[in-house]
Amino acid sequence: MSTDNDKAETPTLDDSQTPAPEVVSGAAEMAEERPAEPETATQDTVEPEAEAQEETASEDEVNVKFADLGLDEKLLKGILDAGYDTPTPIQAKAIPEALQGRDVLGIAQTGTGKTAAFTIPMIHRLSRGRARARMPRSLVLAPTRELAAQVSESFEKYGKYHKLSMALLIGGVSFKDQEMALTRGVDVLIATPGRLLDHFERGKLLLTGLEVMVVDEADRMLDMGFIPDIERIFNLTPFTRQTLFFSATMPPEITRLTQAFLSAPARIEVSRPAQTAETIRQLQVVLPKGDDRLKRATLRQVIDTAEGLKNGIIFCNRKKNVDIVAKSLQKYGYDARPIHGDLAQAFRMETLQKFRDGELKLLVASDVAARGLDIPEVSHVFNYDVPVNADDYVHRIGRTGRAGRKGTAVMLVTGGDDKQFRAVLKTTGMEEIEELDLKEFFEGYKEEDRPQRGSRSGGRGERSDRGERSERGRGRGRGRRDDGPAMTHADDVKGFGDHVPDFMKVA
Structure with missing residues (x-):
């Protein structure tokens, strides 16, 4: 019980x-989808x-x-x-x-x-x-x-x-x-x-x-x-x-x-659903719209510089993003696993148990997990996406700062999130959310980490900065795959589900 x-x-x-x-109680709630007759x-x-x-x-x-x-x-x-x-x-x-x-x-x-x-x-x-x-x-x-x-x-x-x-x-x-x-x-x-x-x-x-x-x-x-x-x-x-x-x-x-x-x-x-605990320090990081590679790099920087990080939950709006972010973190050596409704029940339960027992540091979750996760001591919550529903922001960050403990919640905000961000402010009654200063990181990223434009390779003039898109596009139009990356077992995947195909290169 x-x-x-x-x-x-x-x-x-x-x-x-x-x-x-x-004591630990609760778990992540994964939807048991079932069509029903109205x-x-x-x-x-x-x-x-x-x-x-x-x-x-x-x-x-x-x-x-x-x-x-x-x-x-x-x-x-x-x-x-x-x-x-x-x-x-x-x-x-x-x-x-x-x-x-x-x-x-x-x-x-x-x-x-x-x-x-x-x-x-x-x-x-x-x-x-x-x-x-x-x-x-x-x-x-x-x-x-x-x-x-x-x-x-x-x-x-x-x-x-x-x-x-x-x-x-x-x-x-x-x-x-x-x-x-x-x-x-x-x-x-x-x-x-x-x-x-x-x-x-x-x-x-x-x-x-x-x-x-x-x-x-x-x-x-x-x-x-x-x-x-x-x-x-x-x-x-x-x-x-x-x-x-x-x-x-x-x-x-x-x-x-x-x-x-x-x-x-x-x-x-008993209380307004929009209230947030005073023990939670809320921060935001402002990013340009449409640069997913930069967004994932920023998440890693936020994690690396987080004070007192014991464990954390990273929330994404879509299951696809959960898979991509989790795989990206794993690629860079972070102790992270995804959890959402499309994953096998046994995998989800194992992942939750590892997180509760302290054997897993980062849990990447879909919104459905925001209501079901009930873990007493979570030091940080990272909102990779600004939630579509402002009330979900309250439920997400409510995973930290419980029972009088201090917690930290960081939200990545892009240029396309203005409407949702304003809804969060209105729902929580806040005038503004403190901005995390990552100026040095952004300057360094622009100089060193971004793919360089103008570089060409091979006789077909492929640009090196096209990254994921160019790799997916190679070999199309002639029914050939021998000039692109090996697709191995991902060839037969019809929909992503809980599987991220080999051809999807994440950073």
């Missing part, structure tokens, strides 16, 4: 913390007036203890064993509402303790009753395999004195083993939307006996195209179920979903 990190003084429980002094919501909607009444949850300082929340003794013992006695604000507000059986709409980002905010009341409720074959008593939907695994760890930790049965339905795992668990009956079913519907369509489970349904990271599910799946799953569940719904942001589509499927929810918002 994976938990979360929080502030130092009194032990509190949040998404970035694990028990006793420090379906329309059929359940009654919440009246606007009723919803407005639920938006008044107080933001006052929370002084309660877990012992004050009315939890059963076994559950309270599990929480105390994990090293916590004080709930975080989201937990202090959501747990009492959930214990009363109310629907809860929690607006909270990673690191606030939201995982325990729904696992703890679920364990309390499910401690009474028995599971039936193929009819789970509760369901937790998570956008990625790793986040689903994180939730399962949370149940195991706090529910260790309860005999609750649990099944995890995620991709990359045998259907047969999952079917056996469903047949025995489970109290807690944790799943990604695609794999859950796969089992439903095979006739291996029914959702008509569901008592509690949780949707975690709803806005990330929207980004990944899972909303039609979520609507379909809601329509397979009984109207009498309790719904606990969590999202870092509330775009219109998510608001529509909550109005359709939640009944007079207690709306709890």
